[in-house]
Amino acid sequence: MVDLLTIIISKYNYWGYIVLMMIGLYAMIVKKNLVKKIIGMSIFQTAIIFFYVSIGMKKNATIPIISHGHDGGEHAVHAVDFINPLPHVLMLTAIVVSVATLGVALALAIKVYQQYNSLEEDEIDSQIKVK
Amino acid sequence: MSQHFPAFIIVIPLIAAFFIFTAGWLKRTYCFYIAAVALAISLFSSFGLLLQVLQNKVVVYHFGGWSPPWGIAYxxxxxNGIVLVVSAAIAFLNLIATKKSVEKEFIERVGPFxxxxxxxxxxxxxIVVTGxxxxxxxxxxIASLTGYALIGMGTEHAALAxxxxxxxxxIGASFYLLGIGYLYIATGSLNMFDIASILPNIFQSNVVxxxxxxxxxxxFIKMALFPMHTWLPNAYTYSPSPAISLIAPLTTKVMVYVMIRILLSVFTPSFSFKSMAVNTSFVWLAVIAIVVGSILALxxxxLKRMLSYVMIAEIGYMVGGFWLANRAGITGAILHIINDAAMTLCVFLVAGNILYRVPGDSFDNLKGLFRKMPFSMGAFVVGALxxxxxxxxxxxxSKWYLITGGIAAGHYGFVAALLFSSLVNVVLFFRIFEIGYFEPFGDLHISGSMDEEEKTFDDAPLGMLVPLMIVAAGLIALGIYTDTLVTKVIQFAIPGGIS
Structure with missing residues (x-):
């Protein structure tokens, strides 16, 4: 039991992203409203962005600008003093991608609404079957 | 100049996209020509790259002069040399072949299209060129988002699909991103070949x-392997025909290429095939995909919906062939990426030609088509065969290589599934030949006259037929030169140590 607690507490960032990801996945699978599904998709992508941001973090380290280091950048640079900026930079791209995905999904949702006058999957399905 | 080919392949079309969009506002006829020039340069560069690869083995291009593992290396x-040439050729041929039908289908939206x-x-x-x-x-x-938009431009239930x-x-792309994140945690690198050099020390790690x-x-989600295939049939059925003859040959096949690349070059065969011991399970997954895809196709x-299910079965061929984990199987899988892309292009172009002349693609609309569109249907026969x-x-x-691989690996379930799928394909396509050639039954004999509309020769315009004929001839040429392709290119694509 103590072991389990240690695992949960020491790796809380992973648990956080997994919980968020499952919320997103749940919304995408279970919800019948298309906009709710799109929100779920957005949460799902954000969870992965959180994951990446959290893995760049280090204890007792500062932002990766040399003059912000412990000795003001006077001496040799120690990687231990700075958090890893690379995952954060990668996520700038991933954020752009997820915004673009959201845009495309919402545009399609508007098109769906214009066509069927509804965003509920049940109602759309029944309309398709009638035809 | 030739050292910048890897950059040209993607930079030229990328820049061209902006010009095309602007030209769409000014003068719509320019759009096609800008696209044609851009894709021609892309095709030329990828061909040049393949020639360089045949001489110097491997071409590495450092983007912006930053050397890997810090910079992005292509x-x-x-x-990927051969996959590049095939993808570029397909994109170019399809662009030429669908000019008329784009003008007809997207009157005011030619620019965005x-x-x-x-x-x-x-x-x-x-995707293919990057390292x-x-x-x-x-x-x-980028490929997926534009794919969604292209499919969403279609009619009927396109937006919902x-x-x-x-x-x-x-979900598929995010899972891939998450996997790359874990690889980054384990190795601290994002360059595929750098990762591959670090990984062997930590193969036992649960992170890996x-x-x-x-x-x-x-x-697997992205390539629509059987249980994750549900997005494919609707999306491909309702999408506009000029877009689908681009998306169908490229998307899933390129994803199979990515799988092969990740497993052979990043995880290396010794991990993917030996330590994991999942080969047989994945081959069985592929067997299920082949059988279920074929049955659903029946x-x-x-026409388009049937072809979509045939494609789901074809994905099973490639995935199964790869996971047989022997030389013949992997050769078959790589060869089938090329061949299946060409075959899919051929049959979907014919579907586009049919939809250009006939109101719909349901089997009722195909009656008497051999009389009406002999050239298109001729190409369809080649594609179907x-x-x-x-x-x-x-x-x-490629099927021969796959079956040889299946027998060599002792996986008779896979061999049986391939043969079963071939037989189902015979039924599927000969049914269409029958409808197109012999129906409406007996009209000629009984009443002595046919519907005027059905009797007249009314094939698609020449601009659509000529590229289609080139593709159909290409299918036969690819078959005849298979041996050259395998001995000159594909056998070197498989790392040593796989017998």
Whole structure:
């Protein structure tokens, strides 16, 4: 039991992203409203962005600008003093991608609404079957 | 100049997309020509790259002069050299072949259509050429987003089908991204070959195991392997025909390429095949995909939907062949990426030609088509025979390699599934030949006259027929030159140590 607690507490960032990801996945699978599904998709992508941001973090380290280091950048640079900026930079791209995905999904949702006058999957399905 | 070919392949279409979009406002006729020039340069560059690869083995291009593992490196070897040429050729031929039908279908939206078309090609070619795992994700999303938009431009239930594809596609791509994240935790690198050099020391790590599982799951969703295939049939059925003859040959085949690349070059065969011991399970997954895809194809009543299910079965061929983990099987899988892309292009172009002249593609609309559109249907026969696997068309040879691999691996379930699927394909396509050739039954004999409309020769315009004929001839040429292709290119794409 103590072991389990240690695992949960020491790796809380992973648990956080997994919980968020499952919320997103749940919304995408279970919800019948298309906009709710799109929100779920957005949460799902954000969870992965959180994951990446959290893995760049280090204890007792500062932002990766040399003059912000412990000795003001006077001496040799120690990687231990700075958090890893690379995952954060990668996520700038991933954020752009997820915004673009959201845009495309919402545009399609508007098109769906214009066509069927509804965003509920049940109602759309029944309309398709009638035809 | 020639040292910049890897950059040209994606940069030229990327820039062209902006010009096309602007030209769409000024003068719509320019759009096609800008796209054609951009894709021609892309095709020329990829051909030049393949020639360089044949001479110097591997071409590595450092983007912006930053050397890997810090910068993004584009890397072309035997495996992606050939896939590049095939993808570029398909994109170019399809662009030429669908000019008339784009003008007819997207009267005012020609500009956006061609801009999306060229961006899709940028993404797809980028996926193939890149040597950086994260860059691959970005280009994958470029290709997917433009794909969603292109499919969403269609009629009927296109928007809904495309939205479902967005959900599935996003889950797939996000899983891939997550897997790359875990690989980054384990190795601290994003360059595929740098990762490959670090990984062997930490093969026992659970992080690597998780990265492997989650990457593969994402890729399986993206390539529509059987249980994750649900987005494909609707999206492909309702999409506009000029877009689908681009998306269908490229998307899933390129994803199979990515799987092969990740497993052979990043995880290396010793991990993927030996330590994991999942080969047999994945081959069985592929067997199920082949059988279920074929059976579902039998129950369809319209041409494009039937072809979509045939494609789901074909994905099973490639995935199964690869996981047989022997030389013949992997050769078959790589060869089938090329052949299946060409075959799919051929049959979907014919579907586009049919829809250009006939109101719909359900089987009722196909009656008497051999009389009305002899050239298009002739090309369809070649494409269909190739999918069935009749020599000398190319489909026969890749199936031959796959079956040889299946027997060598002792996996008779896979062999049986391939033969079963071939037989089902015979039924599927000969049913269409029958409808197109012999129906309406007996009209000539009983009443002595046919419907005036059905009797007249009314094939698609020459601009659509000539590229189609080139593709159909290409299927036979690919079949005849299979031996050259395998001995000169594909056998070097498979790393040593696989017998």
């Amino acid at each position: 890397r072309v070897d035997y495996l 061609y801009a999306l078309y060229v961006l899709f090609v940028t993404g797809t070619m980028g 950086d795992a994260f860059n691959l994700y970005v280009l994958l999303e 495309s939205l479902n594809y967005v959900f599935m596609g996003t 195991l998780f990265a492997f599982v989650i990457c593969l799951t994402g890729l 129950s369809q009543q319209s 190739s999918i069935i696997g009749v020599p000398p068309t190319c489909g026969f040879f």
